[in-house]
Amino acid sequence: MPDVLAVQPGFSPLSHTLNSPARIFRRFFAISFHYFLTSSLPLFHAKLLLMLSSSSLSRFRKNLLAWFSQFQRDLPWRRDKDPYRVWLSEIMLQQTRVAAAIPYYLRFLERFPTVQSLAEAPPQEVLRLWAGLGYYSRARNLQKAAQEIVARHHGIFPQTEEQALALPGIGVYTAAAILSIAYEKKLAVLDGNVARVLARLDAVTGDLRSNGRWPKLQQTASTLLDPCCPGDWNQALMELGATLCTPRSPQCRLCPVAESCEARKLGLAGSIPEKRKKRDTVEIVLASLVFIDPKGRTLLLPPPKSPQKSTSRADVATLLSRMWHFPTIEVHQNAELELRQHTHKLFPALANLHFVPAPKARHAVTFHSITILPFRIYIPKLPRLASARSLPLADLSSLPISNLTRKVALSASVPSSM
Numbered sequence: 001m002p003d004v005l006a007v008q009p010g011f012s013p014l015s016h017t018l019n020s021p022a023r024i025f026r027r028f029f030a031i032s033f034h035y036f037l038t039s040s041l042p043l044f045h046a047k048l049l050l051m052l053s054s055s056s057l058s059r060f061r062k063n064l065l066a067w068f069s070q071f072q073r074d075l076p077w078r079r080d081k082d083p084y085r086v087w088l089s090e091i092m093l094q095q096t097r098v099a100a101a102i103p104y105y106l107r108f109l110e111r112f113p114t115v116q117s118l119a120e121a122p123p124q125e126v127l128r129l130w131a132g133l134g135y136y137s138r139a140r141n142l143q144k145a146a147q148e149i150v151a152r153h154h155g156i157f158p159q160t161e162e163q164a165l166a167l168p169g170i171g172v173y174t175a176a177a178i179l180s181i182a183y184e185k186k187l188a189v190l191d192g193n194v195a196r197v198l199a200r201l202d203a204v205t206g207d208l209r210s211n212g213r214w215p216k217l218q219q220t221a222s223t224l225l226d227p228c229c230p231g232d233w234n235q236a237l238m239e240l241g242a243t244l245c246t247p248r249s250p251q252c253r254l255c256p257v258a259e260s261c262e263a264r265k266l267g268l269a270g271s272i273p274e275k276r277k278k279r280d281t282v283e284i285v286l287a288s289l290v291f292i293d294p295k296g297r298t299l300l301l302p303p304p305k306s307p308q309k310s311t312s313r314a315d316v317a318t319l320l321s322r323m324w325h326f327p328t329i330e331v332h333q334n335a336e337l338e339l340r341q342h343t344h345k346l347f348p349a350l351a352n353l354h355f356v357p358a359p360k361a362r363h364a365v366t367f368h369s370i371t372i373l374p375f376r377i378y379i380p381k382l383p384r385l386a387s388a389r390s391l392p393l394a395d396l397s398s399l400p401i402s403n404l405t406r407k408v409a410l411s412a413s414v415p416s417s418m
């Protein structure tokens with residue numbers, strides 16, 4: 001057990017195990033009273049802030065910062081506070097796990113070591129290095145922002161919140177994270193991890209994004225922010241949420257701020273925050289056309305420029321992440337027939353094509369659950385189409401493609417029985 005518990009007077013791990021009738025009654029009463037308070041008030045009261053007198057607030061900060069300094073993970077973007085690197089890491093970490101982001105981060109920096117080099121790169125090259133990370137608008141906005149930074153801020157990430165928020169892809173959370181870490185600006189971050197920690201510290205029940213709870217949490221985050229080291233403070237709270245105060249099974253016994261935690265005291269740590277109601281899943285069926293010539297080469301179409309007009313439930317271009325892709329349609333009734341009609345429109349000169357079904361692939365994008373039905377067409381010579389590219393089916397890595405397209409290629413590569 002780390003030393004952090006040594007600085008938590010009054011907290012005994014054993015106290016969780018004492019279940020005398022009086023204790024059970026006291027706990028039942030405390031929880032009931034807490035629910036009465038929080039469910040009957042539209043906005044929760046920041047009990048944590050009331051509880052933390054100035055001396056206990058300073059101990060709270062000291063404990064968390066000491067824990068962060070001792071236990072923080074060694075992550076590549078923590079090795080210096082270069083604003084470009086901090087910015088890149090914050091964008092990559094949106095919707096992406098740390099372990100998944102690291103190799104992309106290192107590759108990206110090797111190819112684009114400066115804002116200038118990113119601003120001047122061919123957009124397809126930026127997307128190619130992003131391919132596989134998903135949420136490709138992040139890469140597109142990153143490059144647009146780099147171009148603005150070069151044009152308006154001499155190639156250096158701006159230092160004011162207003163200027164940062166004016167850049168593509170930068171929201172309130174990202175601006176606060178970059179400016180506090182890179183420039184020590186006194187801006188408190190509030191993302192899902194931090195919100196969970198704060199909600200537990202204050203035993204805030206209910207959906208954190210409704211009934212004005214989020215702005216209240218932002219206020220709490222701002223009040224707790226240590227003005228001496230905003231960058232480390234923000235990272236410490238995020239680190240606590242990512243490593244100990246996790247969504248499931250928070251490790252309260254190791255927590256550096258356990259003594260100030262209402263949820264732990266009430267036995268509510270595991271049930272806060274309340275799970276958000278998930279949007280209903282929309283099932284989509286797509287069919288993709290995979291040409292294969294005798295050399296194993298195939299044909300990809302360029303990124304679609306604007307959403308395809310359709311009455312469909314899904315925008316196919318968006319599902320393809322607006323990247324290089326196989327000819328693809330949404331299926332309404334008969335996959336092969338509809339794909340044949342689409343193929344005829346694209347390649348009117350081709351006739352008597354034999355469609356060979358490949359194993360279906362599954363993919364999920366946000367609330368879309370997608371089934372893809374790839375059809376192979378073995379053809380002596382790939383058809384020509386303006387701006388389409390031919391390349392080996394077994395290695396599409398020279399072009400930026402989405403994970404969906406990668407799965408289609410994989411399915412189509414499974415040996416056919418014909």
Ligand code: SF4
Pocket residue numbers: 197200201244245246250251252253255256257258259261262263264269
């Ligand atoms: Fe999270 Fe537990 Fe620490 Fe409270 S005591 S902040 S629930 S890890």
